[in-house]
Amino acid sequence: MKEGRVSILIIEDSPTDITIITRQLAKYGFDLDFATSGEDALKSLQEKKYDMVVTDYSMPGMTGLDVLDRMKKEGYDMPTVIMTGAGSERLAVEAMKKGACDYLIKSTDPGWLEVFPSVIQSNIEKYRLVKERRKIEEEKKQLAMRLQQAQKMESIGTLAGGIAHDFNNLLMGIMGHISLMLLRTDSDPQLFEHLKAIEDIVQKGSDLTKQLLGFARGGKYEVKLTDLNGLIEKTLELFGRTKKEMRIHSKYQKGIWPVEVDRGQIEQVLLNLYVNAWEATPGGGEFFVETSNVVLDKNYIKPFAVRPGHYVKISVTDTGVGMDKATQKRIFEPFFTTKEMGRGAGLGLASAYGIIKNHGGMINVYSEIGHGTTFNVYLPASEKDATVFEEHKVAEEILKGTETVLIVDDEAIVLDVCKDMLTEIGYKVLVARSGREAVEIYGKQKEEIDLVILDMIMPDMGGGEAYDRIKEMHPKAKVLLSSGYSIDGEASEILARGCNGFIQKPFNIKELYEKIRALLQK
Ligand SMILES: Nc1ncnc2c1ncn2[C@@H]1O[C@H](COP(=O)(O)OP(=O)(O)OP(=O)(O)O)[C@@H](O)[C@H]1O
Ligand SMILES: [Mg+2]
Incomplete structure (x- = not known):
């Protein structure tokens, strides 16, 4: 219960009744205020916060029922008891219907005064319990709503992630072929313009899937200490x-x-x-x-x-x-x-x-x-000390590479175009269509292979396991993860295990080249 004394506003126009009520309640330590009319009472209610209102029924001007009506209309929320003269039980019932929580029947027998304090106390206690229960109900409702919201976000996330993944593979194919064609359009400026336009559109598509991925908890891929x-x-x-x-x-x-x-x-x-x-x-x-x-x-x-x-x-x-x-x-x-x-x-x-x-x-x-x-x-905030925030540098133009790259992807569209892109920029290329095949090839040719570009989600053996097997064979192997999306944040786990880098599909030749150079130079 609230600190301090229980404050009660008593609305009573009879000076005699005021005197006897005051005397009766004196030893209970209530903080009593009196109003002699409904109008007065409404003013007092505006000025002070009461724990309870006790109102006489018959008064000149507003009756006790009118007071109840007004209190309800003005949004006062506190237990209210009505006092009526003997023989007007019918009125008491009506008052209860209007929201009074209890009634007292005044009579010449002083017995009615004796129950006064307990009526006050029991109703205040009852009200307190009701309020507490309401609060608990409200909290329960809030919690259920939050849970429902979280579940909704979760399932839309899964859906969005799946779509983004498949779309990124398709976009990868388109983007890759365009960037290859762009390298051969010197003689035809119009063709160049059209291809550039398509590349822009693909870029927009990729921005969309990027937003979807962000929402779908695609994992933090390249986590760096940052200012x-x-x-x-x-x-x-x-x-x-x-x-x-x-x-x-x-x-x-x-x-x-x-x-x-x-x-x-x-x-x-x-x-x-x-x-x-x-x-x-x-x-x-x-x-x-x-x-x-x-x-x-x-x-x-x-x-x-x-x-x-x-x-x-x-x-x-x-x-x-x-x-x-x-x-x-x-x-x-x-x-x-x-x-x-x-x-x-x-x-x-x-x-x-x-x-x-x-x-x-x-x-x-x-x-x-x-x-x-x-x-x-x-x-x-990170616990780590950040005196130097490392900056990321990118290569300006494409120079030819010479190394051997093993590219692993289960999607033919992606695999084919990446192979062509890598060949275009000078790399020798080996391809694997699954994690298992990648491990086999790597086992046989690990001396030659300078870099593995590894897709994340593949049937039979996924990128995660293939990564571990390759690292077992050659702890210094360089691996670039590529993904359209990883729903369980697997990519971030592998990166945390020390994998060298990550490239988000779709990427064009330049982005691919920059990632590879940065990795091979490390
Ligand atoms: N700063 C803002 N002031 C007023 N309304 C905002 C503000 N930011 C967001 N909103 C409201 O939230 C909605 C959702 O924003 P959100 O960024 O997710 O989508 P969008 O801006 O409508 O589309 P998109 O960002 O995909 O181009 C907006 O359509 C707008 O009604
Ligand atoms: Mg927006």
């Missing part, structure tokens, strides 16, 4: 260059804690948030990005499945159109969009959600219609 301030600055620069009408303000925490993240994925999250902010502020507006170190305690994180501890917080705020509560509830669902057909796919926030969750972090939103929106992203 988020630096990463944000880079993305803001890129964004600011294309969206000149946004006034961008940034505020970075000094001495920001390092985080271990897949930079490409976090960039994707940031850009999604920026683009949404831009789309929410037609004609341009203010746009704020802020970072801070925060410690989240048990209470704060309760609704999210994350651990208490040290986090880096990124806030992205716009002064745009904002969202109502119904929209806010659904924004993280894949394919939920309020944008017109062809504008938004509804994947930006779904992928942001998946990626952040997959990093052990959380994302939430505050928004008000007409005022703007803030997204907060929390990423767990």
Whole structure:
């Protein structure tokens, strides 16, 4: 129960009754206030919070029933007892129907006064129990809703991941053939233009599957110790260059804690948030990005499945159109969009959600219609000391390779085009159609093979097992994982076991070349 004394408002117009009630209740330590009319009582209710109201029935002006009506209408929620004169039980019943919790029948016999204190106490206790039960019910409902939401996200995730995987293999085939054709179109500028256009379209398709993958918890592939301030600055620069009408303000925490993240994925999250902010502020507006170190305690994180501890917080705020509560509830669902057909796919926030969750972090939103929106992203801080944040360098142009590469993939479309791409850039190529075949070939020719490009999901023996077998034969073997998607984060496990690199399908010749060079030079 609430601290302090029980406060009761008694509505009674008879001075005699006020005196005898006061005397009767004196030794119970209640905090008593009196109002002599319904109107007075309503004023008192506005000024002070009462635990209980006891009202006489017959008063000049408003009756006790009128008071009950008004209290209900104005949303007062506290136990209310009605006192009626002897012989008016019918009225008492009516009062109960209107929401009174109990009644007292006044009579000349002082017995009615004796039950007064216990009526007060028992009703306050009853009310407290009802409230407690309501709270528990409410919590149960919330929990069930959250569980249902989580299950829904999980199953859509599986579906989305499967689609993305198959599509990436198809796109890989198209992308690969186009990049090969592009190398041979010098004599025909028109053909070149068409191919470039197709390549752009494939790139768009690949961006879509990338969003789907982000949502579907495709695993963090290339986790690196990262300074988020630096990463944000880079993305803001890129964004600011294309969206000149946004006034961008940034505020970075000094001495920001390092985080271990897949930079490409976090960039994707940031850009999604920026683009949404831009789309929410037609004609341009203010746009704020802020970072801070925060410690989240048990209470704060309760609704999210994350651990208490040290986090880096990124806030992205716009002064745009904002969202109502119904929209806010659904924004993280894949394919939920309020944008017109062809504008938004509804994947930006779904992928942001998946990626952040997959990093052990959380994302939430505050928004008000007409005022703007803030997204907060929390990423767990790393224990590692980050004095140097390693940067990733890429080769400028394609030089010819000379080494021997074993490429392993169960999809003929992928295998064939990758073979041609590798040959094109000078590598000697061996192919395997399964993990088992790869292990066999590697066993026979390990002296010659400089690099293995290994698909993740294959029937008979998957990429994970093939990787382990190859490493057993030759601990220094260089392996580049390639995947359209790995649903169980298997790729990240293999990378954690020391695998050298990862390339996301679909990729073009240049991306392939850069990955291989970076690996072979290590
Ligand atoms: N900053 C924002 N201000 C107002 N509404 C927003 C904001 N960010 C997201 N929303 C709402 O959330 C919806 C979902 O956003 P999400 O980024 O997932 O998809 P989208 O932007 O519609 O499409 P896509 O990102 O795939 O191009 C949006 O359609 C919009 O209604
Ligand atoms: Mg979006």
